[in-house]
Amino acid sequence: MLKTLFIALTLPLVACVNEPLPPASEKEIVTEISREWSCHEEGDGIGQDFNAIISADPSGDSKIFISNFHNMGSNDKISAIVSTDLSVTIPEQTINNQVFSGSGEISNDYTQITFNYTIENDSGSVQIVATFNYGGIS
Secondary structure (H helix, E strand, C coil): CHHHHHHHHHHHHHHCCCCCCCCCCHHHHHHHHCCEEEEEEEECCEEEEEEEEEEECCCCCCEEEEECHHHCCCCCEEEEEECCCCEEEEEEEEECCEEEEEEEEECCCCCEEEEEEEEEECCEEEEEEEEEECCCCC
């Protein structure tokens, strides 16, 4: 009787264990991060705060546009690719005679993205770390 009671009382506890959530799809991640961000970036001789907007690229579920990336103005957009492991790839692209490439990491709660990227132009190259925060200048 005592053994049956023990099993009956512990069985509900086993059923209440939280299973890890499946990874979000690229489309779900893109939806979560598509908004205005407060940004701070640092690099060789560069330190600036600005806002940028991430939006979905309609040409693919994992693709995004980042307007005003590197404080270049809202008319200039960088394209990037989001992965289910919360990484972001900035493929090499040229905007305003500057070549951009790099990568980033999205926080698990979708409130911060840290980008490490390179800008190359006729003067050479610069490594930059940019932190995008949702909810205020970092």
